[in-house]
Amino acid sequence: MSLQIPWLDDDPGAPFPAPGRMPGLPDGLLAVGGDLSPTRLLNAYRQGIFPWYSEGQPILWWSPDPRTVFRTDGVRLSSRFRRSLRRSGWVARADTAFDGIIERCARIPRRGQAGTWITAEMQAAYLHLHRLGHAHSVEVYASDAEDAPLVGGIYGVAVGRMFFGESMFSAASGGSTAALAALAGWLRDRCWPLVDAQVESPHLLFLGAARMPRERFLEAIAPLVEAPVPPGPWTQEFGTIPLRTLGT
Template sequence: MKRLPALLSPDPLAPFPPAECALDEPDGLLAVGGDLSPERLLNAYRHGIFPWPSEGYPLLWWCPDPRTVFRTDGVRLGGKFRRSLRRCDWIVRADTAFAEVIAACARAPRRGQGGTWITPEMEAAYLRLHRLGHAHSVEVYAGDALVGGIYGVAIGRMFFGESMFSACSGGSKVALAALARRLHEWGWPLLDGQVENPHLLGLGAESMPRPRFLAQVAALCAIAEPPGSWAERFGDWPASRLADPASAGPIAEA
């Protein structure tokens, strides 16, 4: 008899089932139902679980095995792309345009996908988390124009990436690489990429067995880091700093 995912309690504070209860097919499907309240979302991320809606189904919650992660000193940028950044005047900032970043991610075309999983309900939920200081965006600007970005959730010293976009070629790469650099400088070792795809692997993502990932998430989420805006902490960060491996620090060259 085919095993089914757990049905979540209506109580947003109710615990999730253990991650080892997740299905093998589809990989990582753990539970259905519930809501996108801040309490439930933060509880999910603390346990390595994330929502990933699918049209026509109740809300779906996932914890795949293995997990796709970036080490914040392991993002790779190609040499040609790095050299192009030497003349780049883009500036990277954080938490200056969260709503615009998540809206752009929702509109971005995805290879092999006819729609988006970032529903209006998802947008509203992460905007609430952002206002509470738990969800953050990193924006790449060319003058006043937003040319790329990434957003996700931060708990303790763990960052859970959700989605990124490019309005100009390379915009999302710069957002990811700059985010990884700043996280590494702050002592945050991991950035969750959720599910493997060729683009993430090409940028240096790696697979981590779920038990090891969950152990690291538990330890990193337990470190005290107060929520709040990253705008001042991140500062204005020139993308041209990524051009030189020596000055770019931990960001590796492909």
């Protein structure tokens, strides 16, 4: 008898299947269908589940094993990059250009990928989450001038004291790394211990990400997603961070 992957029903509050390996299916693929409503998305992230699919496919929901995770005190910057930051005028801000960040993440070419999983539908869903105060971006600008160009950025979803990273981009060498490091340092100072990076890549591992067994990841995030942190923009609290401080 062939295994049928679970299809989600129309109720955005319906539970997801329990994560587990399904023979014959890609590792981590958990369910198909449903929608990208805020209720469904936040329910998914609380359970360590995220959507990932391409144009023309139904919505695919994933919980990979192992998970790729950064400790917020564990992002590694090379000595060379630290030196370049000390000489730079780059600054980081939060939630000042979320739409620009997600759009740049969607269209920037990536090695080994012919297209993007950040479809128009996905962009609209995360922009909605952002307007509700649940999705956030960190932008890196070339300087603190009002018209300074973006040189990199990252966006993701915050639930409680857990940040689930979705994507990042660089318009200049090191732009995404600087955004990740600025985000991690800001979260670390507020006792947010982890940033989810979903699926490993050599670049993420080089920057200090670690593989975490799914069961341990789900145990780790369970108390974090229940922390009573209200949604809302981070712009004012984040302020403007001169990234030369990351070079020390």
